[in-house]
Amino acid sequence: MENNRNFLITIALSVLILTLWQVxxxxxxxxxERETARIEQQRVEAQKQTQGATGEVPAAPQGGVPGSNxxxxxxxxESREQAVAASQRVKIDTPSIGGSINLTGARIDDVLLKDYHxxxxxxxxxxxxxxxxxxxxxxxxxxxFVGNAETGSVPGPDTVWTAEPNAVLTPxxxxxxxxxxxxxxxxxxxxxxxSNYMFTVTDTVTNSGSAPVxxxxxxxxxxxxxxxxxxxxVLFEGLIGVTGKEGLHEVKYSQIEKDKQxxxxxxxxxxxxxxxxxxxxxxxxxxxxxxxxxxxYFDDGRPRFQSDFMTDPLTIAPGQSGTVxxxxxxxxxxxxxxxxxxxxLNIRQFDLLxxxxxxxxxxxxxxxxxxxxxKLLGNFGLAILATTVLVKAIFFPLANKSYKSMAKxxxxxxxxxxxxxxYADDKMKxxxxxxxxxxxxxxxxxxxxxxxxxxxxVFFALYKVLYxxxxxRHAPFFGWIQDLAAPDPTSLLNLFGLLPFAAPDFLHIxxxxxxxxxxxxxxxxxxxxxxxxxxxxxxxxMPVIFTFMLGSFPAGLVIYWAWNNTLSIIQQSVIMKxxxxxxxxxxxxxxxxxxxxxxxx
Numbered sequence: 331m332e333n334n335r336n337f338l339i340t341i342a343l344s345v346l347i348l349t350l351w352q353v354x355x356x357x358x359x360x361x362x363e364r365e366t367a368r369i370e371q372q373r374v375e376a377q378k379q380t381q382g383a384t385g386e387v388p389a390a391p392q393g394g395v396p397g398s399n400x401x402x403x404x405x406x407x408e409s410r411e412q413a414v415a416a417s418q419r420v421k422i423d424t425p426s427i428g429g430s431i432n433l434t435g436a437r438i439d440d441v442l443l444k445d446y447h448x449x450x451x452x453x454x455x456x457x458x459x460x461x462x463x464x465x466x467x468x469x470x471x472x473x474x475f476v477g478n479a480e481t482g483s484v485p486g487p488d489t490v491w492t493a494e495p496n497a498v499l500t501p502x503x504x505x506x507x508x509x510x511x512x513x514x515x516x517x518x519x520x521x522x523x524x525s526n527y528m529f530t531v532t533d534t535v536t537n538s539g540s541a542p543v544x545x546x547x548x549x550x551x552x553x554x555x556x557x558x559x560x561x562x563x564v565l566f567e568g569l570i571g572v573t574g575k576e577g578l579h580e581v582k583y584s585q586i587e588k589d590k591q592x593x594x595x596x597x598x599x600x601x602x603x604x605x606x607x608x609x610x611x612x613x614x615x616x617x618x619x620x621x622x623x624x625x626x627y628f629d630d631g632r633p634r635f636q637s638d639f640m641t642d643p644l645t646i647a648p649g650q651s652g653t654v655x656x657x658x659x660x661x662x663x664x665x666x667x668x669x670x671x672x673x674x675l676n677i678r679q680f681d682l683l684x685x686x687x688x689x690x691x692x693x694x695x696x697x698x699x700x701x702x703x704x705k706l707l708g709n710f711g712l713a714i715l716a717t718t719v720l721v722k723a724i725f726f727p728l729a730n731k732s733y734k735s736m737a738k739x740x741x742x743x744x745x746x747x748x749x750x751x752x753y754a755d756d757k758m759k760x761x762x763x764x765x766x767x768x769x770x771x772x773x774x775x776x777x778x779x780x781x782x783x784x785x786x787x788v789f790f791a792l793y794k795v796l797y798x799x800x801x802x803r804h805a806p807f808f809g810w811i812q813d814l815a816a817p818d819p820t821s822l823l824n825l826f827g828l829l830p831f832a833a834p835d836f837l838h839i840x841x842x843x844x845x846x847x848x849x850x851x852x853x854x855x856x857x858x859x860x861x862x863x864x865x866x867x868x869x870x871x872m873p874v875i876f877t878f879m880l881g882s883f884p885a886g887l888v889i890y891w892a893w894n895n896t897l898s899i900i901q902q903s904v905i906m907k908x909x910x911x912x913x914x915x916x917x918x919x920x921x922x923x924x925x926x927x928x929x930x931x
Contacts, residue, residue, distance in 0.1 A: 394476065395548040395624065395638040396487055406464065413462040414440050418490070420505050421498045426526050427661060431499065432462065432470075435487045436507055436519060438529060439463065439470030441660050443609075450804050450812050459609050459660060468554040468634075469604075471611055471658050473531050475517075476640060477545045482513030484545055491519065501525045514539035527661025528671060533654045537646040544645045547654045549613045550638035551603045556583045564797055565685055569625040569637045570612075571602025572679045579625065586627040586635060593624050599678050602637045603659070608800040610683050614657035614675070615639050659683075662800050665697060685798055689791065696791040697799055704801075710814055711807030714792070714886050718893050721788055722901070729898075730905060742771055789891070796884045807889065811842070814886030818842045839881040842888045847877030849895035856902055 407413040419430035419440070429440035441460040448454045460469050477484035485491070491507035499505045504522035511517075515537060522530040537543055557567055569581040574597040581592050598620050603612030615621045619641040626636045646652040657675065661667075663684050672680035686693045699720065703713035722729070745767060753760035796802050802815045810820055818840025851873040880888045 395550055395640050396474070406466070407462075410458065410461060410465060413464050416464070417462075418493075420493050420507075420521075422523070423498055423500050424523055424525055425501075427459075427523075428456075429460070431505075431521065433491045433493055433507070435472050435474070435489060436485070436491050436521075437463075437470045437472045438658060438660060439468070443662060446608075446662060446800075447804075457609070460611065463552070463554070466555060469552070469611070471549070471551050471603075471613065471660060473533070473547070473549045473613075473656050473658075475533075475535075475545045476548055477543075480513070480541065481515060481543045481545045482511045484511065484515070485509050485517050485519075499523055504530075513543070515543065526664075526667050527659055528675075529658040529660065531656045531658060533656075534651055535644070535646055535653075536651040537648055540648050542645055542647045544643040546640050546643050547616065547619070547656070548638060548640040549615060549656050549658075550636055551611045551613060553604050553635045554632055556635065557606065564687065564794055565607055567606050568604070569602075569635060570605045570610075570683070571600060571623055571625070571637060572682055573597035573600035573602060573621075573623045578679065578682050579623075581625045583635065586625055587629075589627075591624065591626050593622070596620050596622050601657075601659075601677055601680060602639060604635065604637055605663070605683060605685075607798065608663060608803060609661065610659065610663050612659040612680075612683060613637075613639065614659070614677055615641060616654045616656060618654065619644060664800055665701070687794055689787070689794070692787055692791040693794045696788075697795045697801075700795060701801060709807065710802060710805040711811065711886065711889060714814070714890050715893050717792075718890055718897065722894070722897050726901075729901065742767060789887075792890055793884070793887055796886045802884075802886065805886075807885065811885045811889075814889075815884050817882050818885045818888060839877060840885075840888075842885055842892060843877050843881040843883075846880055846888050846892035846895065847873045849892050849899065850876055853895050853899050853902075856899060856906075 407416065414430060418433040420433065422429045422431065422441070426444055428442045428444055431437065432439050439460050439462050441458070443457040443459055446457040448457065460471070461467050463470060472487065474486040474489070475481075475484035476486075483489075489509055491509050493505060493507050497503075497505040499521060501524055504520050507519040507521070509517045509519075515535060518534045518536070520532045520534075522532075524530075533547065535545070566580050566582070568583050569579075569586060569592075571579045571594075573579065574595040576594050579592070579594055579602070586592065599617055600623070601612050601614045602623050602625075603610060605612075621639045621641040623639045624637075626638070628634050628636065641654070644652045644654065657677075659671070665684060668681055668683055671677055696717070700710065700713045700717050703716045704710050707713055707716065746764065749760060749763045749767065753763060796815050803813070805814045806812045807814055811818065817838065820840040822839045822844065854869050854873060876891075880891065
């Protein structure tokens with residue numbers, strides 16, 4: 331039984347190390363290099379590109395959603411500002427976003443997020459979520475119509491809409507765009523926006539002709555670039571939607587580049603778009619008509635990714651009007667706002683825009699707890715510390731029972747050694763005697779595994795929350811920790827900034843990882859050295875391995891682990907003292923420096 335206990339503990343710890351290393355280790359490093367790599371990719375694409383993307387070739391076969399964007403010849407603008415200034419626009423000004431709407435195609439292609447910056451520095455540029463299509467990182471949302479010979483020309487990618495003079499889109503002042511074609515159809519588009527990130531596009535089509543007409547409404551989100559590293563183990567980025575009976579669709583960039591198209595079944599409700607780690611652009615089609623969703627990749631001309639929909643035809647009799655309303659979300663994936671949109675606007679499963687993962691039943695409550703504690707304490711770091719205390723309190727009965735059993739194990743160590751020596755040559759009798767001892771003393775030999783096993787899902791949930799939720803982005807703690815979602819910026823290798831060079835990522839060990847390593851080392855030394863050599867080696871090297879591993883992890887996670895270790899040491903010390911078991915910490919620490927006796931010859 332003792333060997334089984336050692337084996338199970340060894341397996342549990344080994345699996346934990348391998349899981350953390352394989353699943354999590356690369357993500358913080360990838361995130362650190364993401365923006366730099368994207369800028370470099372854009373520079374390379376700009377050098378290759380000899381065409382713009384302001385025009386369109388004819389629509390897809392059978393009058394489908396426009397899918398080609400090869401564009402007209404032209405030089406790439408030198409800057410984003412130059413690209414924006416090259417077309418007529420309506421200004422956007424809300425508390426959350428700024429930018430403009432391109433009157434060509436009525437595209438929402440210039441969106442800056444006022445509350446979010448590229449770096450922790452508040453003077454750094456704002457996040458530019460949507461960009462004109464002529465730029466290498468072109469990214470926009472567009473709504474139009476698909477007609478036929480009877481409808482004549484209908485609003486599409488090249489349509490130049492007419493706006494009211496000096497119109498500015500604000501939460502209190504919607505803007506109206508108009509377009510009239512040669513068949514007597516008048517299109518009136520009213521664009522409204524709330525104080526956050528939701529546009530409401532209301533299209534009213536009036537038929538002044540003498541015959542009924544049928545036309546379909548389409549919407550699409552187009553992106554020309556992509557993250558160099560997307561859809562990591564703990565995060566999905568790509569084309570996304572919730573439609574039809576299938577529900578959630580997550581189409582990775584790599585998948586759509588291979589398959590070219592993913593066409594789910596028709597739907598009566600839902601949404602679709604493109605999501606990043608912290609930002610998203612999504613469309614919610616009108617509930618008046620069924621629609622056909624589609625996710626596509628086009629490699630003719632400029633490669634691009636497209637999430638789109640097309641509604642069933644809308645028939646408008648002579649002298650009558652028809653109205654279609656489409657919602658467009660373009661902004662930060664803030665949990666409270668996403669949930670409010672889902673509830674208030676009745677958007678099916680809009681909360682899935684945030685990748686809570688398979689263990690959402692753990693990650694969502696974890697975020698809820700941290701977020702509410704933040705509102706109470708005013709600091710996400712303090713909220714994480716308070717969360718750790720509450721989690722320890724919830725699992726206190728189980729941990730208490732575990733530590734009691736471990737204390738009893740220490741007290742019967744001499745008797746266990748006697749049994750090993752007595753039945754050294756008979757493993758079967760040794761195991762039977764051990765089991766009888768456990769039964770008599772009411773000891774659970776596997777109790778020591780529970781504190782470690784319990785910590786795995788909590789650790790994963792906290793990591794997920796820190797990694798995916800924008801609320802944790804650039805959230806400060808105290809001192810040098812100005813971003814809990816980023817690694818500790820200090821490094822032991824350069825003496826915490828005293829030496830003028832940066833440490834390599836794999837040698838990056840900051841102050842908090844060192845604190846965590848020390849607390850883990852002390853926690854390991856609370857117990858006697860395991861008799862099994864393999865287990866002893868794992869226990870000895872565990873703090874060192876974890877210190878290096880967590881050096882590149884989000885600071886908030888390292889702070890949690892160090893604080894959790896500290897609480898565990900205190901809890902275990904109190905319980906051992908009450909049980910009358912000796913606390914091995916001091917003996918184990920002094921034993922490190924004692925000269926080991928030479929083995930007898």
